[in-house]
Amino acid sequence: MHRIVYKKQLSESVKLFDIGASLIAKKFKAGQFVIIKIDEKGERIPLTIVDADKESGTVRIIFQEVGKSTKQLGLLKAGEAIENVIGPLGKPAEIKKFGKVVCIGGGVGIAPLYPQAKAFKEEGNEVISIIGARTKELIILEEEMRNVSDRLYITTDDGSYVRKGFVSDVLKELLEKEKIDRVVTIGPAIMMMVTARVTKPYNVKTIASLNSIMVDGTGMCGACRVSVGGETKFACVDGPDFDAHLVDFKLLMERQKIYLDEERKAMELFEGECE
Amino acid sequence: MTLIKEKTKIKEQDPKKRIKNFHEVALGYSLEDALKEASRCLQCKDSPCIKGCPVYIDIPAFIKLIKEAKFDEAIKKIKEKNNLPAICGRVCPQENQCEKFCVMGKKFEPVGVGRLERFVADWEIKNGIKHPKKTKPTGKKVAVVGSGPAGLTCAGDLAKLGYEVTIFESLHKPGGVLVYGIPEYRLPKKIVEIEIDYIKKLGSEVKTDFVIGKILSIEELLEEYDAVFIGTGAGLPRFLNIPGENLNGVYSANEFLTRVNLMKAYLFPEYDTPVKKGKRIAVIGGGNTAMDSARTALRVGADKVYIVYRRSEKEMPARNEEIEHAKEEGIEFMFLTNPTEIIGDENNWVKGMKCIKMKLGEPDESGRRRPIPISGSEFPLDVDMVIIGCGQSPNPLVPEATKGLKTAKWGNIIVDENGRTSLKKVWAGGDIASGGATVIAAMGEGKIAAADIHKFLSE
Ligand SMILES: Cc1cc2nc3c(=O)[nH]c(=O)nc-3n(C[C@H](O)[C@H](O)[C@H](O)COP(=O)(O)OP(=O)(O)OC[C@H]3O[C@@H](n4cnc5c(N)ncnc54)[C@H](O)[C@@H]3O)c2cc1C
Ligand SMILES: Cc1cc2nc3c(=O)[nH]c(=O)nc-3n(C[C@H](O)[C@H](O)[C@H](O)COP(=O)(O)OP(=O)(O)OC[C@H]3O[C@@H](n4cnc5c(N)ncnc54)[C@H](O)[C@@H]3O)c2cc1C
Ligand code: SF4
Ligand code: SF4
Ligand code: FES
Numbered sequence: 181m182h183r184i185v186y187k188k189q190l191s192e193s194v195k196l197f198d199i200g201a202s203l204i205a206k207k208f209k210a211g212q213f214v215i216i217k218i219d220e221k222g223e224r225i226p227l228t229i230v231d232a233d234k235e236s237g238t239v240r241i242i243f244q245e246v247g248k249s250t251k252q253l254g255l256l257k258a259g260e261a262i263e264n265v266i267g268p269l270g271k272p273a274e275i276k277k278f279g280k281v282v283c284i285g286g287g288v289g290i291a292p293l294y295p296q297a298k299a300f301k302e303e304g305n306e307v308i309s310i311i312g313a314r315t316k317e318l319i320i321l322e323e324e325m326r327n328v329s330d331r332l333y334i335t336t337d338d339g340s341y342v343r344k345g346f347v348s349d350v351l352k353e354l355l356e357k358e359k360i361d362r363v364v365t366i367g368p369a370i371m372m373m374v375t376a377r378v379t380k381p382y383n384v385k386t387i388a389s390l391n392s393i394m395v396d397g398t399g400m401c402g403a404c405r406v407s408v409g410g411e412t413k414f415a416c417v418d419g420p421d422f423d424a425h426l427v428d429f430k431l432l433m434e435r436q437k438i439y440l441d442e443e444r445k446a447m448e449l450f451e452g453e454c455e
Numbered sequence: 456m457t458l459i460k461e462k463t464k465i466k467e468q469d470p471k472k473r474i475k476n477f478h479e480v481a482l483g484y485s486l487e488d489a490l491k492e493a494s495r496c497l498q499c500k501d502s503p504c505i506k507g508c509p510v511y512i513d514i515p516a517f518i519k520l521i522k523e524a525k526f527d528e529a530i531k532k533i534k535e536k537n538n539l540p541a542i543c544g545r546v547c548p549q550e551n552q553c554e555k556f557c558v559m560g561k562k563f564e565p566v567g568v569g570r571l572e573r574f575v576a577d578w579e580i581k582n583g584i585k586h587p588k589k590t591k592p593t594g595k596k597v598a599v600v601g602s603g604p605a606g607l608t609c610a611g612d613l614a615k616l617g618y619e620v621t622i623f624e625s626l627h628k629p630g631g632v633l634v635y636g637i638p639e640y641r642l643p644k645k646i647v648e649i650e651i652d653y654i655k656k657l658g659s660e661v662k663t664d665f666v667i668g669k670i671l672s673i674e675e676l677l678e679e680y681d682a683v684f685i686g687t688g689a690g691l692p693r694f695l696n697i698p699g700e701n702l703n704g705v706y707s708a709n710e711f712l713t714r715v716n717l718m719k720a721y722l723f724p725e726y727d728t729p730v731k732k733g734k735r736i737a738v739i740g741g742g743n744t745a746m747d748s749a750r751t752a753l754r755v756g757a758d759k760v761y762i763v764y765r766r767s768e769k770e771m772p773a774r775n776e777e778i779e780h781a782k783e784e785g786i787e788f789m790f791l792t793n794p795t796e797i798i799g800d801e802n803n804w805v806k807g808m809k810c811i812k813m814k815l816g817e818p819d820e821s822g823r824r825r826p827i828p829i830s831g832s833e834f835p836l837d838v839d840m841v842i843i844g845c846g847q848s849p850n851p852l853v854p855e856a857t858k859g860l861k862t863a864k865w866g867n868i869i870v871d872e873n874g875r876t877s878l879k880k881v882w883a884g885g886d887i888a889s890g891g892a893t894v895i896a897a898m899g900e901g902k903i904a905a906a907d908i909h910k911f912l913s914e
Binding site for chain 2: 203204207217221222223224248249263264265266267268269395396398399400401402403405407412417431434435437438439442443445446449
């Protein structure tokens with residue numbers, strides 16, 4: 181059992197938890213994730229470790245309520261517990277001194293981006309961050325991102341906050357003006373695909389963190405398989421970070437839709453129960 | 456006394472009913488059945504059956520005790536060698552092991568050793584399991600990685616010898632293939648739980664949600680423990696490398712079975728994990744994994760299930776009983792057939808499969824005749840879901856994270872005849888070492904390693 185020691189609402193549908201998991205906190209490296217299972221009947225869902233406090237033995241997760249499991253998770257209160265927290269899983273991100281690193285986060289993808297931006301900064305890189313969301317309400321971790329970035333750009337699709345447009349628009353301008361050594365992009369598959377297309381002509385190595393559907397998270401089932409450079413890889417053990425120029429994003433998007441019908445059904449039943 | 460030529464039949468659920476539920480198919484022997492079957496055993500002096508059992512259960516002795524209706528003593532006799540009898544009695548491929556060597560089998564049908572083992576194990580569960588007294592602690596600690604049959608057996612034997620044993624398991628439930636792979640209708644999870652509980656009571660602790668290689672390394676375990684046993688199994692699904700394998704609706708058998716068995720997707724939406732319900736399903740492969748996937752698919756609600764296997768029936772590695780049961784349940788076998796491509800629709804969903812007919816050529820390395828494609832014999836198969844059950848490779852997570860741990864070409868950890876690896880104080884056994892065998896073979900390796908660990912730590 182893992183106690184939720186702190187809970188905070190970041191936006192209407194995005195919540196933050198600090199969960200007791202001292203060994204995971206000790207081992208965690210930027211880019212890794214946990215799999216959590218709320219209770220006996222729960223499914224195993226992957227969530228990035230956003231931060232960890234070795235002293236208090238807690239790991240931080242930030243999640244968006246998109247379906248039944250994340251909704252149910254969001255209903256838990258500080259002091260309550262989660263049955264299973266497994267990790268740290270996945271390969272740590274490649275954190276080195278590259279020079280000028282652009283970190284791009286879309287929507288709740290800003291959460292998994294934060295630990296990487298922070299690690300790049302600590303490693304001595306110049307960190308330029310671009311964070312974006314549909315609307316102002318959904319821009320999360322602005323202060324935290326500002327603290328670990330030399331420059332921070334913000335975009336909203338609807339123009340309700342700072343600049344109207346997409347994160348890729350800002351990226352394009354940067355690439356025109358300055359030499360960039362590396363790009364990290366985390367967010368919806370479509371956003372990562374577009375950023376990869378933007379950086380390709382400039383030949384800037386671009387890393388995407390793939391959020392494929394997972395079950396065990398240890399390389400045992402193959403549910404998370406993605407195609408990278410024409411080869412099948414398991415996102416949970418070979419990733420989740422991959423060279424974005426080699427990723428088949430279309431396949432990722434198709435595979436994310438496998439359980440749409442079931443997800444809808446679970447959600448309807450759950451919302452019925454909650455009312 | 457007249458000789459009974461045939462093995463006493465075991466009661467089974469009617470095929471028409473059982474394909475609609477997950478209850479156990481084979482219902483076990485009644486008292487009369489067990490006494491009758493036990494009476495068939497000739498009590499051979501040289502007991503050839505024993506050499507077919509990887510853990511050397513004294514078969515004639517326990518059968519004699521059944522004959523005498525001393526069931527509590529019979530189970531004690533079995534448990535001298537085997538801590539998981541209710542499991543083995545159900546899933547051992549007896550026809551290749553103990554029963555293969557049974558003298559009765561030469562002329563008639565062999566004695567139903569497995570069924571009798573299951574009978575006494577179930578008898579004990581019903582009448583209350585006796586837990587042996589704890590031995591004097593040795594003061595030494597052993598870590599076991601993986602809670603499949605190999606790890607459980609190694610842990611049980613060491614605990615009996617007085618070691619303080621901790622089992623680390625990456626999943627949220629212990630049991631390995633016994634919980635995530637083998638379906639409920641063949642091995643009820645309650646039985647697995649009871650037998651694991653027995654191992655725990657012998658004096659070992661199980662820590663689930665511990666992915667060794669990630670949360671703790673083998674080196675770190677050795678800082679706290681005097682020895683480590685690795686039994687992480689063959690949990691890496693093999694794919695065929697044919698076009699279309701990443702389409703939606705193509706499962707590895709591991710994923711399909713894990714969703715249904717471990718995550719209980721057959722009870723969705725009461726349980727949160729979903730599984731796709733194909734109407735027409737092709738399962739590729741001829742082993743237990745393929746049979747389990749096919750029969751599970753039927754129970755989840757498929758209209759038609761094919762087993763597509765590239766060799767002939769004779770070469771199928773699955774247990775005879777599973778093949779028989781699959782046939783009774785209406786699964787269609789397509790022998791000497793190999794898939795060449797899985798076809799998708801515009802939304803990336805499976806809509807069919809291309810196959811080719813095969814013929815058997817000369818024997819290959821495995822001694823089985825090599826299947827060769829017959830050119831021009833391609834044909835389409837109308838399916839909307841495909842499950843690939845062509846076996847597993849050793850799970851690479853621990854070997855990759857452990858410096859100096861030697862592995863062979865297919866990723867299996869190299870061990871000597873006592874289970875010792877290339878690292879000091881580290882042993883390995885089961886599928887991670889032998890690369891995909893049987894429950895009882897994995898248990899046998901766990902036992903050998905336990906004995907050697909004991910020898911090493913008492914020196
Ligand atoms: C390595 C990794 C890290 C992630 N980190 C975060 C994070 O930090 N914050 C966050 O909000 N989300 C993160 N996600 C996504 C998160 O796991 C899913 O949003 C969550 O599982 C949805 O569950 P649900 O039941 O609420 O929604 P559902 O109704 O089940 O599904 C909604 C959407 O989530 C996807 N999804 C469903 N089940 C899974 C699954 N088991 N694994 C992955 N995706 C799934 C589906 O494709 C679907 O689009 C991460 C995913 C991965 C693979
Ligand atoms: C579907 C299926 C059906 C089968 N049917 C039969 C049958 O009827 N009869 C028969 O005799 N054999 C059968 N087999 C084969 C048999 O199950 C295996 O040979 C046996 O389970 C191997 O035991 P093991 O202990 O080596 O590994 P496993 O049972 O695979 O257990 C390994 C355990 O280690 C855990 N693990 C892996 N990595 C780590 C890590 N890094 N840290 C911590 N834990 C880890 C795994 O989660 C797992 O629980 C079947 C196999 C399958 C897949
Ligand atoms: S454990 Fe398996 S091989 Fe040994 S006697 Fe029992 S059924 Fe036969
Ligand atoms: S070989 Fe067969 S008949 Fe002989 S002792 Fe063993 S089980 Fe009994
Ligand atoms: S989630 Fe099962 S292999 Fe990656």
